[in-house]
Amino acid sequence: MLTLYYAPGTCALASHLALEYSGAPYEAKRLDFKTEQQRAPEYLKINPKGRVPALATDRGVLTETPALLQYIAQSFPQAQLAPLDDAFLLAKVNEFNSYLCATVHVAHAHKGRGYRWVDEADAASQEAMKKKVPQTMAECFTLIEEKFLKGPWVLGERFSTSDLYLYTIARWLEGDGVAVKRYPKVEDHLKRMDAQPQVQKVLAAHQAG
Amino acid sequence: MLTLYYAPGTCALASHLALEYSGAPYEAKRLDFKTEQQRAPEYLKINPKGRVPALATDRGVLTETPALLQYIAQSFPQAQLAPLDDAFLLAKVNEFNSYLCATVHVAHAHKGRGYRWVDEADAASQEAMKKKVPQTMAECFTLIEEKFLKGPWVLGERFSTSDLYLYTIARWLEGDGVAVKRYPKVEDHLKRMDAQPQVQKVLAAHQAG
Numbered sequence: 001m002l003t004l005y006y007a008p009g010t011c012a013l014a015s016h017l018a019l020e021y022s023g024a025p026y027e028a029k030r031l032d033f034k035t036e037q038q039r040a041p042e043y044l045k046i047n048p049k050g051r052v053p054a055l056a057t058d059r060g061v062l063t064e065t066p067a068l069l070q071y072i073a074q075s076f077p078q079a080q081l082a083p084l085d086d087a088f089l090l091a092k093v094n095e096f097n098s099y100l101c102a103t104v105h106v107a108h109a110h111k112g113r114g115y116r117w118v119d120e121a122d123a124a125s126q127e128a129m130k131k132k133v134p135q136t137m138a139e140c141f142t143l144i145e146e147k148f149l150k151g152p153w154v155l156g157e158r159f160s161t162s163d164l165y166l167y168t169i170a171r172w173l174e175g176d177g178v179a180v181k182r183y184p185k186v187e188d189h190l191k192r193m194d195a196q197p198q199v200q201k202v203l204a205a206h207q208a209g
Numbered sequence: 210m211l212t213l214y215y216a217p218g219t220c221a222l223a224s225h226l227a228l229e230y231s232g233a234p235y236e237a238k239r240l241d242f243k244t245e246q247q248r249a250p251e252y253l254k255i256n257p258k259g260r261v262p263a264l265a266t267d268r269g270v271l272t273e274t275p276a277l278l279q280y281i282a283q284s285f286p287q288a289q290l291a292p293l294d295d296a297f298l299l300a301k302v303n304e305f306n307s308y309l310c311a312t313v314h315v316a317h318a319h320k321g322r323g324y325r326w327v328d329e330a331d332a333a334s335q336e337a338m339k340k341k342v343p344q345t346m347a348e349c350f351t352l353i354e355e356k357f358l359k360g361p362w363v364l365g366e367r368f369s370t371s372d373l374y375l376y377t378i379a380r381w382l383e384g385d386g387v388a389v390k391r392y393p394k395v396e397d398h399l400k401r402m403d404a405q406p407q408v409q410k411v412l413a414a415h416q417a418g
């Protein structure tokens with residue numbers, strides 16, 4: 001049995017969607033970020049990074065979205081969530097997922113989590129970081145729109161974990177001060193994903209109590 | 210034939226080492242960051258992100274270190290650079306590599322590339338970022354030392370791409386104001402890697418000309 005630790009509004013949505021699409025039995029445990037449950041001693045025993053997602057498996061805990069996405073795709077190959085039989089295409093999936101993880105998510109994090117990279121008391125620098133987020137996110141999504149998202153899915157006709165992860169992060173755009181309509185392929189992708197029953201089911205769970 | 214685009218002192222060292230360990234024929238092309246070759250139009254056609262590493266293959270270009278490392282390991286399985294037959298262990302490699310890429314490398318980048326996340330003219334905020342780098346890098350390496358690096362290699366007895374990537378980033382520690390000797394396992398790992406002939410060969414090429 002797999003147990004996913006998540007919080008609503010975070011990148012853990014991508015892994016939650018992958019589990020839902022995989023058809024595997026799983027349990028999703030919500031952490032309350034308002035009471036900082038992700039920093040509580042009992043959770044730090046599960047994930048010493050104090051972040052989500054974390055996936056508890058029979059063999060131990062896994063973290064980091066790109067790692068979880070490939071693990072779920074490999075563990076439940078019948079769901080066809082990644083091109084497992086083609087090292088080049090799988091690298092394309094991992095390239096896209098790494099870019100979301102290390103560049104796009106990081107750009108977004110400078111809006112609300114600037115304290116990670118400057119003194120916590122330095123409000124001016126954190127405000128300066130926040131101010132640049134619309135620009136950096138727009139630059140990232142220009143590259144995604146023009147170079148990486150083939151359409152309708154990231155790889156083209158083939159659906160993959162990259163679509164779950166892109167959807168997760170593209171949902172942050174408007175809140176980051178970037179109009180989705182600037183990116184027609186991304187906008188179309190968001191709409192296609194919104195219409196998927198697995199997405200609706202997982203989001204309903206995130207929005208419930 | 211594979212062609213790796215790299216610059217000395219960057220994270221591209223990890224992929225360069227993976228190619229060397231793989232035994233595959235490859236060419237390594239050096240970019241001159243001082244003249245901003247990574248932003249020249251001819252390179253942006255290869256990698257529109259304007260970064261290294263990039264790996265040109267017969268089927269197209271791949272970027273992002275974690276993706277390149279797995280691609281090289283999968284393409285040349287006889288080199289045994291990743292536990293390809295074990296989805297959980299492979300996820301452990303990808304978890305570690307994702308952490309280096311999205312957290313540790315990002316922490317380091319705030320020393321010299323703060324302009325990515327604040328206005329280029331805002332020297333005060335960039336200085337504030339730089340000042341915190343010894344603390345964030347030390348926190349990352351405390352986690353690596355205590356939780357992730359099993360020793361002697363990252364996975365324990367089994368060598369993997371995570372060792373190439375850890376070596377690449379651990380070499381930045383002293384320059385980031387963190388004494389390697391605070392982390393005995395990391396220090397031992399650096400020494401073991403320094404002694405490998407493949408490492409010496411690639412570093413000699415980086416240091417030449």
